[in-house]
Amino acid sequence: MSNAPTALSLDDVHVRFPVAADWRGRPNRYAHALNGVTLNVRKGETLGIVGESGCGKTTLANLLMGLVKPTRGCFDRGGASLQIVFQDPQSSLDPRLPVWKLIMEPVMVNRRSGSRALRAQAAVLAQQVGLRPEHLDRYPHEFSGGQRQRIAIARALSAEPDVIVLDEPTSALDISVQAQILNLLQELRAERLLSYVLISHNVSVVRHMCDRVAVMYLGQIVEIGAALDVFAAPAHPYTRLLLESVPRIGAPFLEGVPQDTELPGNRHLPQGCFFRSRCPLATAGCELPQAMAEAGDSVVGHKCRCHVRCKKEER
Ligand SMILES: Nc1ncnc2c1ncn2[C@@H]1O[C@H](COP(=O)(O)OP(=O)(O)O)[C@@H](O)[C@H]1O
Ligand code: SF4
Ligand SMILES: [Mg+2]
Missing domain, CATH: 3.40.50.300 (P-loop containing nucleotide triphosphate hydrolases)
Known part of the structure; x- marks a missing residue:
């Protein structure tokens, strides 16, 4: 990877x-x-x-x-x-649309379209996320939170x-x-x-x-x-x-x-290391802005933003 x-x-x-x-x-x-x-x-x-x-x-x-x-x-x-799945499926799914339209909405030209092909595609996606065929014509309020999140996932998948x-x-x-x-x-x-x-x-x-x-x-x-x-x-x-x-x-x-x-608030950003006010290791040098650098363990791709905890030769 x-x-x-x-x-x-x-x-x-x-x-x-x-x-x-x-x-x-x-x-x-x-x-x-x-x-x-x-x-x-x-x-x-x-x-x-x-x-x-x-x-x-x-x-x-x-x-x-x-x-x-x-x-x-x-x-x-x-x-x-890209597609997104939000925390709260309750507010991300339009309550006026049946499940099959919710699932296909990202690829539908308009919400009134109702081709058989789209419905058939919705049925396949619904099955892949663990919903049943009879769910397709129901509305979001008829489902539990977990099922609503399954609908949101199928919806994200429809746009491939x-x-x-x-x-x-x-x-x-x-x-x-x-x-x-x-x-x-x-x-x-x-x-x-x-x-x-x-x-x-x-x-x-x-x-x-x-x-x-x-x-x-x-x-x-x-x-x-x-x-x-x-x-x-x-x-x-x-x-x-x-x-x-x-x-x-x-x-x-x-x-x-x-x-x-x-x-700390983000209206006035701290000088130097942003973590300084909370850091148990804060020391001289922390008042300078910190760049990402190789972490001290020398593992490839492991980086952090702290001069105390990074490899010294990076600085
Ligand atoms: N539209 C916005 N207008 C003003 N401040 C915002 C807006 N969106 C996010 N913020 C501010 O940006 C900061 C980061 O928010 P957010 O990205 O929602 O954080 P998280 O998802 O990690 O809780 C917060 O201080 C938040 O108040
Ligand atoms: S640079 Fe490292 S040690 Fe210094 S305050 Fe930031 S996190 Fe703590
Ligand atoms: Mg958030």
Whole structure:
């Protein structure tokens, strides 16, 4: 997987949102949601994006989907086609459409079209995601959360994407249902050679699903590598804090972290290392901006953004 070709790439992507304006209506304050994200998504891989609430995960998802433009930097989607599955299937599925139309909507010219061929295609997709033929004419409110997420997955598949962005796909579901949906996603990926960008604040979901993982903090990637390497030997102090704060399966990431270490605001970005105000290892040199560099364990592709934890000769 480490030498698979690239499906998508981001180079130093910044995104900021205006949050206040002067008397002329010109923006004068911003939320700095992404602050220099450089990332490749490879063909056929599942790339996990983890980090606590507010670190920019959904902004990254929206950027990949073309719903948000980079303020700075470059996003190259190559020729890849992308689809997205949201956290909450309740609000992402139009309640007025029957299941078969919901599934085929991404490829329907208009919502009134009703060809037999489309319906037949919907039936095949429905079956592949574990829905039954009689479900096709029902409406979203008639389903459980897990079944609605199956509808959302079939809908994403109908456009035959290369990459599916999964933004917290199981966070709204009961634990028992979560595992079923994750297993379904694994099967579909293997059958269809899809790439997934799996966004989650839940470390056990990412550990279970991902080939590689990128850890985000305040709109930056602070660590990236093969999931096995990152989980076995987390390099960045923030990643260590995240992993230590997951005492049991299914627990949210930062449960148990003291309140005085909460995420600093993104209206005024910190000088130097963004993690400095919370970092137990902070020392001289941390007041300088940190670049991504090879992590100290010399594992290929394992990088982090911390001069204390990176190989010295990189600097
Ligand atoms: N449309 C928007 N307008 C203003 N601020 C936004 C907007 N979208 C996101 N943000 C801000 O950007 C930051 C990152 O948000 P988000 O990407 O939703 O994070 P996450 O998904 O990791 O919780 C937050 O501070 C959020 O308030
Ligand atoms: S650069 Fe310094 S403050 Fe930032 S994570 Fe490393 S040790 Fe901590
Ligand atoms: Mg989010």
